[in-house]
Amino acid sequence: MKTLGLLRRRRALLNCAPISRDQLADRSMRAAISREDGSDEFVNQQNFDRAVAELVRLVPIPAESAEWFSDKEAVRAPKWTWRRILLNPAVLAISIALVVIAGVFTFNLIGRLNDFPGSATTRKLLTVAGSTRSVMLDPVSAEAGTLSDLFFMKHGLEHYDVPEEFADFRTIGCRVFDDDESQRIAQIWVAEKHMQFFLFPAERDSKTGAVLAFPGWRYVHQEGWVGAVTEHNGVCFMAALQGQEKDLKPYLSGPKQ
Amino acid sequence: MSDRKQNLPQLYRFCFLMLGDSRKAQEVFNATLREAASRAAQGELPKEPFWLFREARWRCLEASKTDLQPEALEMDEHDITSQAASQIKQLEPAQLAIWISAAADPQRTALALFYLDEFDYQEILDIAELKLSTLSRCLSQGRRQLQAWLDAKHPEAQKA
Numbered sequence: 001m002k003t004l005g006l007l008r009r010r011r012a013l014l015n016c017a018p019i020s021r022d023q024l025a026d027r028s029m030r031a032a033i034s035r036e037d038g039s040d041e042f043v044n045q046q047n048f049d050r051a052v053a054e055l056v057r058l059v060p061i062p063a064e065s066a067e068w069f070s071d072k073e074a075v076r077a078p079k080w081t082w083r084r085i086l087l088n089p090a091v092l093a094i095s096i097a098l099v100v101i102a103g104v105f106t107f108n109l110i111g112r113l114n115d116f117p118g119s120a121t122t123r124k125l126l127t128v129a130g131s132t133r134s135v136m137l138d139p140v141s142a143e144a145g146t147l148s149d150l151f152f153m154k155h156g157l158e159h160y161d162v163p164e165e166f167a168d169f170r171t172i173g174c175r176v177f178d179d180d181e182s183q184r185i186a187q188i189w190v191a192e193k194h195m196q197f198f199l200f201p202a203e204r205d206s207k208t209g210a211v212l213a214f215p216g217w218r219y220v221h222q223e224g225w226v227g228a229v230t231e232h233n234g235v236c237f238m239a240a241l242q243g244q245e246k247d248l249k250p251y252l253s254g255p256k257q
Numbered sequence: 258m259s260d261r262k263q264n265l266p267q268l269y270r271f272c273f274l275m276l277g278d279s280r281k282a283q284e285v286f287n288a289t290l291r292e293a294a295s296r297a298a299q300g301e302l303p304k305e306p307f308w309l310f311r312e313a314r315w316r317c318l319e320a321s322k323t324d325l326q327p328e329a330l331e332m333d334e335h336d337i338t339s340q341a342a343s344q345i346k347q348l349e350p351a352q353l354a355i356w357i358s359a360a361a362d363p364q365r366t367a368l369a370l371f372y373l374d375e376f377d378y379q380e381i382l383d384i385a386e387l388k389l390s391t392l393s394r395c396l397s398q399g400r401r402q403l404q405a406w407l408d409a410k411h412p413e414a415q416k417a
Binding site: 017051055057066 | 265266269270273274279283286287290337338339341342345346348350353354371372373374377378379381389390392393394396397400403404
């Protein structure tokens with residue numbers, strides 16, 4: 001039975017014998033042909049196949065179809081050009097994500113560069129300034145510079161002094177309140193451009209308790225309000241108004257930091 | 258893709274043998290290459306070898322579905338003679354193509370792929386998805402039937 005099977009397979013291989021000898025790569029095919037090579041039947045088959053293949057090679061190629069042959073590149077996988085790499089959806093998505101991350105990082109970095117000791121408190125106070133109504137303050141009509149005595153005498157707040165740049169401004173009212181960290185905050189409303197002043201304790205080092213001082217004026221922005229902040233004798237002063245830095249600049253003397 | 262695997266003139270000849278009609282062969286050939294170009298542009302060209310021939314084969318079978326189908330007749334079969342080569346030389350390529358395209362599949366595919374003289378038998382088995390025994394039977398019967406047709410067409414050569 002095994003021999004019969006082998007004979008059948010050899011016969012099957014011979015029926016599929018290649019027309020050109022250069023296609024004799026298969027070992028079992030080579031073996032089958034070497035056994036049969038020279039027999040009349042196989043020679044006739046090979047001559048027959050060669051004649052048919054020769055005829056097939058004479059099949060003319062229409063000019064319209066031949067146009068494809070000069071454009072073989074059309075069916076090749078496209079090469080990876082820089083433009084193609086950049087327009088790849090995965091690369092594009094990663095690039096956009098990196099740009100967004102870089103943007104957020106830069107935004108935070110710039111924000112940090114403008115930070116100074118107590119900047120978080122000043123931002124909160126700008127929010128307070130935005131929500132304060134004049135009826136909430138005790139009416140006081142005086143020069144802002146004179147209120148430091150009031151804060152000291154009435155509330156025991158030492159060095160709550162209005163800087164000389166703003167000392168001459170006429171006040172409408174003032175109050176002293178505790179913020180959410182139980183810090184004593186003095187708030188003054190002046191007639192000039194509806195400006196508000198805030199005086200509050202400067203930030204201190206959590207370990208040593210030393211005042212974290214900073215020189216000159218610093219700007220801070222929050223919800224359409226702008227504040228100019230300075231520190232003196234462990235107390236911060238902030239002049240705030242609704243607007244931009246350029247609205248506050250004319251009032252400040254000394255170098256802006 | 259190697260040049261052999263995308264031998265485009267041979268691809269056209271394959272379509273012609275499968276369909277026996279130059280116009281239909283061009284349509285299938287162009288459609289196959291358009292599909293390949295479109296996939297290549299999208300970077301989705303299949304990596305499998307002989308994809309073009311496999312795609313063209315299915316398109317040929319699809320295109321000839323609506324044609325008149327050959328009757329299931331018992332065709333004459335003759336032994337291959339030593340005069341066969343000279344009988345074949347008297348044929349036109351189109352006559353051979355019409356004869357092959359009239360065969361039922363898978364014999365049609367087997368004969369078309371084999372006589373392209375482009376692939377070895379294992380590659381033909383792969384493209385046509387056939388077993389060796391089936392390919393062998395298709396080719397053997399095909400030769401004998403073609404010989405019978407040649408004998409009927411050119412009896413003078415047979416006598417010589």
